[in-house]
Amino acid sequence: MSVVWGLTTSVGLADMAQVITKSNRSRGPVTGTALASREKRPFLIDLYSTAVGKKFAMAISGIALMGFVLFHMIGNLKMYLGAAELNNYAEFLKRLLYPLAPKGAVLWVFRGGLLAMLALHLHAAWSLTVLNRRARPVRYQSPRDYEVANFASRTMRYSGLIVLAFLAWHLLDLTFGVVNTVGADGTFVRSEVYANVVRSLGRWPVALFYVLANLLLGIHLRHGAWSIFQSLGWNNPRFNSWRGAFATAFAAIVVVGNISFPLAVLAGIVS
Template sequence: MAQTQETLRKPVNSRQSRAPVTGTALAVRKQRSFLADLYSTAVGKKYAMAISGIAMMGFVLFHMLGNLKMYLGAAELDQYAEFLKKLLYPLAPKGAVLWILRGGLLAMLALHLHAAWSLTVLNHQARPVKYQSARDYEVANFASRTMRYSGMIVASFLIWHLLDLTFGVVNSVGTEGEFVTGEVYANVVRSLDRWPVAAFYILANLLLGIHLRHGAWSIFQSLGWNNPRFNSWRWAFATAFALVVVVGNISFPIAVLAGIVKV
């Protein structure tokens, strides 16, 4: 017993030279990094949502801008896709930078989903009893419920989208011709020429717009930049950002269905 108490009183590392008040205090203390400590709090999870959200906002904006090249023709869009593969080539091997960017994007997506899920768990723990008034419930939860559902639908769209235009698995279903890696323009036209697919792209992008608008607004709140004086500016930014991405993205299936973009 005397030896156990002696062990508990020993400092766990050299930096911790002062003896704790009780042995128990030291025994339950876990060594965690600053970031892990921060992420275990609701504030830390909100930071994680905001930072990963900003990274993905950057991606969707530049992805849409890059896809505008389809209005310039097949050669331009295909060349642009090739340019992305050759980023920093020959300094870095062909495709290496693109794969690093893909890895970063995937990590951001995983962090965003995990933080959203664990914030929901924290909220349930903090409020195990539901709101008593249906009106309060609606007011308090409308935005967050919309975020959850729009987020889940956009995530399932993304799975379809990758199977369609990156891996080509579903690109040729219900249409003539085959998916060819590198022939990005032809792959896009073949895909969006199918009206149910085009409709799904339009619906998913409308939901992405709702998600982006609320997300872009919330980022400022999560990062603590929420002075009421800037509220109108925040709404203007969030609305403009969501509109630019959605209008650009929705124009692609419409242009293909209308025969403006064709092979």
């Protein structure tokens, strides 16, 4: 202590400031889990190399993806108003800000952002798994205490992967028409959104697949929406019950809305 004090007084405040600035310039990784690197990296990349940073990225990208599924479901409710309403809505999305911006440009910006958020969400999930495995190379030898980790939290990876597989099939089905070539003339017509939905969901195996995939999406959303608060550090006993209620309500609204579509087509309400 006396050595440090002696150093402090003899070096002086100006020199000390220089020492601090110098040490800032060669700051180390953000937290203990940051990968040690000699190179100086931008703050966000450095932060992303930590477990906290990856959880933060999962939360932010999760919020964006939640926003998408909610608005996608609300938009699809137009099918209850008839073919013209749903098809016009799809056309409206293509015409966002037109003629100020070229037709479809804004939609492509949204699609780019959505894809980037999905890529970030997947990468953060994958690298968090790698980080966890590295931290515990030897698996638990005793039975795990599953009272804390519930079914949804333990199965996030699997429900996420199944929803991803559903998404790939869904795009091939209703966006690219690769697996939905059963129209009147045997071809997929991109702009006939309503007819495409009726053709696709009118086949009961497809409708069943949509129902099951959306139930899994619900489990994933429920736990994801709940975890966001934890990942962002908004964890306070005062609003923890509110947190659970929000997550359940959000997941239920999206799932009930989405499941109603295949059921309505099968029941002939949407035809």
